[in-house]
Amino acid sequence: AEKYMSLRAASRGFGTCPNAGLVWLHPFRTVALILAPWFPLKDQTGYYFAKFAFYAKYGSTCISSVTLSGSIPTLWIADAQAIKTVASESTIFQKDVEAYEALNIYGQNMVGTEGADWKRHRRVANPAFNDQRIRLDRDSARRKRVVEEMNTKLNTDSSLTIDATEDLVQVTLLVIASAGFGRRASWQEDSAGAPPPGHTRAFRAAVSSALARLFTRVLTPQWVWALSTRVRLPLLGPALVETRESFDALRAHMLDLISLARAWVVGGKVGAWTRALRNLVEANMTQADDVHHKKLTDDELLSNIFTFLLAGHETSAHSLSFAVAMLALYPTSNRHIRRDAQGLADGCPTPPRLRPTRNTCPSCNTRSQHSKKQSASSRPSRGSARSRTPTAPDRAPLRPGRTGDIRGATPFTVPVKQGSIVVIDILALHMNPMYWGADAAEFKPARFIDTEGYRWPRDAFFAFSGGARSCIGQRFALAESVCALAMIVRSYTVCLPDHLQGKPLEEQKRVLLRWKPGVTITPTDCVVRLRRRT
Numbered sequence: 275a276e277k278y279m280s281l282r283a284a285s286r287g288f289g290t291c292p293n294a295g296l297v298w299l300h301p302f303r304t305v306a307l308i309l310a311p312w313f314p315l316k317d318q319t320g321y322y323f324a325k326f327a328f329y330a331k332y333g334s335t336c337i338s339s340v341t342l343s344g345s346i347p348t349l350w351i352a353d354a355q356a357i358k359t360v361a362s363e364s365t366i367f368q369k370d371v372e373a374y375e376a377l378n379i380y381g382q383n384m385v386g387t388e389g390a391d392w393k394r395h396r397r398v399a400n401p402a403f404n405d406q407r408i409r410l411d412r413d414s415a416r417r418k419r420v421v422e423e424m425n426t427k428l429n430t431d432s433s434l435t436i437d438a439t440e441d442l443v444q445v446t447l448l449v450i451a452s453a454g455f456g457r458r459a460s461w462q463e464d465s466a467g468a469p470p471p472g473h474t475r476a477f478r479a480a481v482s483s484a485l486a487r488l489f490t491r492v493l494t495p496q497w498v499w500a501l502s503t504r505v506r507l508p509l510l511g512p513a514l515v516e517t518r519e520s521f522d523a524l525r526a527h528m529l530d531l532i533s534l535a536r537a538w539v540v541g542g543k544v545g546a547w548t549r550a551l552r553n554l555v556e557a558n559m560t561q562a563d564d565v566h567h568k569k570l571t572d573d574e575l576l577s578n579i580f581t582f583l584l585a586g587h588e589t590s591a592h593s594l595s596f597a598v599a600m601l602a603l604y605p606t607s608n609r610h611i612r613r614d615a616q617g618l619a620d621g622c623p624t625p626p627r628l629r630p631t632r633n634t635c636p637s638c639n640t641r642s643q644h645s646k647k648q649s650a651s652s653r654p655s656r657g658s659a660r661s662r663t664p665t666a667p668d669r670a671p672l673r674p675g676r677t678g679d680i681r682g683a684t685p686f687t688v689p690v691k692q693g694s695i696v697v698i699d700i701l702a703l704h705m706n707p708m709y710w711g712a713d714a715a716e717f718k719p720a721r722f723i724d725t726e727g728y729r730w731p732r733d734a735f736f737a738f739s740g741g742a743r744s745c746i747g748q749r750f751a752l753a754e755s756v757c758a759l760a761m762i763v764r765s766y767t768v769c770l771p772d773h774l775q776g777k778p779l780e781e782q783k784r785v786l787l788r789w790k791p792g793v794t795i796t797p798t799d800c801v802v803r804l805r806r807r808t
C-alpha cells in the first residue's frame with residue numbers, strides 16, 4: 275500500500291500532461307540499456323524503438339510517467355521548445371550523471387560530471403575543439419593514408435561485400451586516435467597485427483574488447499571486482515578475467531600516449547603533436563594547483579582520453595554506417611553525392627572552406643545530417659538524461675506544444691517537480707511531424723537545404739544535443755563524416771548486397787537500417803556491396 279501511495283503521489287502534479295503510467299526500469303540505468311532490445315515491450319512506456327509513436331498515441335509532445343523503482347516522476351519530451359529550455363537551463367535541469375557511470379571506469383571525466391567539476395574538464399578540452407586545431411584538414415596526409423589503407427584492404431576484388439560498420443569503426447578510430455592523440459599507426463597494425471612490444475593486445479583489439487566489456491565492468495559490484503583479483507570466482511571468473519585484461523590492455527595503450535606527450539611537454543616541443551592531448555596532459559602536469567581551475571588528476575586524464583576515444587569514434591562510425599546504408603538503398607543519391615564529391619580536392623573539404631555544415635559537398639553534408647536525424651545516431655541511445663535539481667524553485671514550468679492536430683497544436687505548461695527525470699527524447703524529436711512533416715521517417719536529404727520559402731528546423735535537430743552540454747566534437751564529427759562519405763563515393767558505388775537485391779524497399783530498409791541500443795545506437799546488419807569505380 276505504501277508503494278502504491280508513493281507511485282500515485284509521484285504521478286500527480288504534471289498538470290494537463292498526459293500520463294502514460296509506469297516505467298518498469300529507470301530509463302537511464304545500465305540494466306535498462308542491456309535489456310533494451312527485449313524490454314519494455316512494444317506497447318509499454320519507454321519502448322526503445324517507439325520513435326514518435328507514443329507521443330502520437332497520447333496526442334502530446336510531452337508525456338509523464340513514473341518509475342516503478344524509486345517512484346521517480348519521469349517526463350518524456352519530444353518538443354523542440356521544451357528541449358531547448360531543458361538544455362539551456364542548466365541550473366534547474368542538471369545532467370543525470372549516474373546515467374554515464376559506464377564511462378567512469380578509469381575515473382571522472384567530462385561526460386559524467388556536473389557543476390564545477392564538469393566546467394573544469396570542459397575548460398581544459400574546449401580550446402582544442404574551439405579553435406579547430408583538432409581538425410582533419412591539418413592532417414591531410416594522414417587522412418589520405420587512412421583511406422588508402424581502407425582501399426588497399428577492400429581492393430581484393432572489383433566488387434566486395436562488407437560489413438560497413440566494422441570497417442567504419444576502424445576508420446573513425448584511426449582518425450580520432452591520430453587527429454586527437456597524435457597516434458600514428460596503420461590499419462594493419464591496428465587490426466590484424468600482433469600487439470606492439472610491451473602490449474598484450476593491438477590497439478583496436480584493446481579498444482573494442484574494452485567496449486564490449488563495458489557493461490560487465492559497470493554491473494560488477496566493487497567488492498566482487500576486488501575479490502576477483504585475489505581468488506578465481508566460479509562462473510563469473512573467466513568473464514571477469516577477460517574484462518580486467520581488456521581494460522588493462524587499453525590502459526597500457528593510453529599510458530603510452532601520455533608518456534610520449536609528457537616527454538614532449540618537458541622537452542618544450544610544440545606543433546608535432548595534437549592540441550587535444552597536449553591540453554589534457556598539461557592540465558595534469560601543471561604545478562599551479564587549480565590557479566586557472568584547469569588541473570586534472572592522473573585518473574581524470576586517463577578517463578578523458580578514454581571518453582574521447584569512445585565518444586570520438588563509435589558515434590561517428592555508426593552514423594556513417596547509416597549514411598552508407600542510405601546510399602545503397604537510394605541509388606540516385608549515389609550519383610548526386612558523387613557529383614559533389616568530385617569537386618573536392620582529396621575528396622575532402624579543405625581549409626579555409628572547412629565548414630562542414632554548408633557549402634562543401636552539400637550532398638555529403640545533407641546525407642550526413644540526414645543519417646544523424648533519421649537513425650538518430652544520438653548518444654546515448656536513450657536520448658539525453660537530465661534531472662530536476664533539488665535546489666532550484668519548486669516547480670520549473672516547461673512549455674511544450676501539444677500535437678493532436680499537428681498544425682493546430684495548443685501550447686500547455688508542465689510543472690516539473692524536483693527530483694524528476696527528464697528524458698530528452700532525441701529520436702522522437704527527429705520523427706516529430708510538427709517539425710519534419712508527415713513524411714518525417716522518409717529519406718529526404720533535401721529537408722536539410724534551405725530554399726526561398728523554407729528554412730529547415732534547426733531547433734528540432736538535436737543529434738549533438740544543445741546548450742552548455744552539447745557535443746564538443748560536433749564540428750570534428752561533421753567534417754569527418756563529409757570527408758569519409760566523399761572519399762567512399764569517389765572510389766566506389768555503394769550497392770545492396772545480393773541477398774537484398776530485388777526485395778521490396780521496405781524490407782531492404784528494415785534489414786539495412788536495423789539497430790540495437792547500446793552505449794550508442796548500433797547498426798546490426800549494415801552489409802553493403804562496394805563496386806570499385808573504374
Ligand code: HEM
Pocket residue numbers: 384385386396450454581582585586587589590593646651652653654657658659736737738739742743744745746747748750751
Ligand atoms: C556523429 C558523431 C557524434 C554524435 C551524433 C554525437 C552526439 C553527442 C551528444 C548527443 C552528446 C550529448 C550527450 C548527452 O547529453 O548525454 C555528446 C556529447 C559529447 N560528445 Fe559527441 N557526438 C559525436 C561525435 C563526437 C566526437 C567525434 C567527439 C570527440 C572528438 C565527441 C565528444 C563528446 C563529448 C566529450 C561529449 C560530452 C560533452 C559535455 O558533456 O560537455 N563526440 N555528443
